[in-house]
Amino acid sequence: MTNPTAAMLVIGDEILSGRTRDTNTHYLAGELTQHGIQLAEARVVSDDQAAIVAAVNALRATYDHVFTSGGIGPTHDDITADAIAAAFGVAITHRADAMALMAAHYARSGSEFNDARKRMARIPDGAVLIDNPVSVAPGFTLGNVHVMAGVPNIFQAMVASVLPTLTGGAPLLSQSLRVLRGEGEIAAPFGALAAEYPDLSMGSYPFTQNGVMGTNLVIRGTDAGQLSQAMSKLAALFG
């Protein structure tokens, strides 16, 4: 596949402790697949600068894009912006345009634009702001790293801001066939079919429903013609 590749980096102790369930990776996966960008890896790390820096540097060197979620709020445990600056070896300062956006927002809402809130205007040098239509405090893109909020509705809004600016490839198409046979029964012919189509990806996902074992057979690829040809053969085998 020649589509651009991407990685997701989720930042937050609350995910690793089991307190909070990460939903952003699944959301991003679906959006990237539609946009023709292949999500190739995802990681979750804690609110620890060394861990964030190591992950960001490994991922940005390996994939075309890196998306992060979490750690850009106003409290002491929000250290993502500083960690990204450290990863790139650039300075981080209160940026004038971000300060202006946020000052106007807090003036409208009658809340104090205090030092904690001003922390959210600290942006690494050279970054481009990502619009936050929900709560104003921006995300940012530095190099191939897109830094976004962890709160799901803000994360989703930021993805909607960033994604149209990225060059996608052919959308990854998928079709599936549900069969009421166990994986062990369909494995041999299904594997032979997969070997016939090296450009397609074929996977099987077992389920049990009302005590009956079945398997969802899924074929994925970017070539619609190949995909429908392979699906016809699959249906002839198991339909």
Place this chain on the structure above:
Amino acid sequence: MTNPTAAMLVIGDEILSGRTRDTNTHYLAGELTQHGIQLAEARVVSDDQAAIVAAVNALRATYDHVFTSGGIGPTHDDITADAIAAAFGVAITHRADAMALMAAHYARSGSEFNDARKRMARIPDGAVLIDNPVSVAPGFTLGNVHVMAGVPNIFQAMVASVLPTLTGGAPLLSQSLRVLRGEGEIAAPFGALAAEYPDLSMGSYPFTQNGVMGTNLVIRGTDAGQLSQAMSKLAALFG
């Protein structure tokens, strides 16, 4: 924290394409936290041997335990056992005890114990089997790597088989306070309190409910005395 550390490695194209939502990481996180093992990192990689080998070798060198989910079924895309053998540089063969377990199971159920199903008895040399009370085909532990199924109810049963065999530390305790103020308002005093208790981890998680902004303040740690002292101070600040 001196508790043992762990990483989770989820293996599967279906997670990265957005088809399937990973629920195993969240489940494992909660179980490890109760058992006094600190989940320090999680990764998702695709059904690709090089990607699995690189992740397994990086994680097993860094953390006390690695838990994997996915890729141990009977179909061509189930390559986890081979990848683990490659990562450790050991051979992999159809193991007699696993073959016997599975032969008996398929004889009881009247299904053929065919070559695809026999693939699930291929176990790297030197591994210890992990019991699978749901569908018999075992997981295995090799060194500090625990290899388990991706299907959630089987994954959970295997975690229940493995976890009692591992030495845990003090359970990670947590308490939280829900306040109806935005993060930006509580950040300064909350940060000062966090600085007073370097052995505790304090996080803040904003929410909006019926248009009202609020924050969940969470304190985590293994020392119950310190935790309740810090919670008293938190309640005095914001209660």
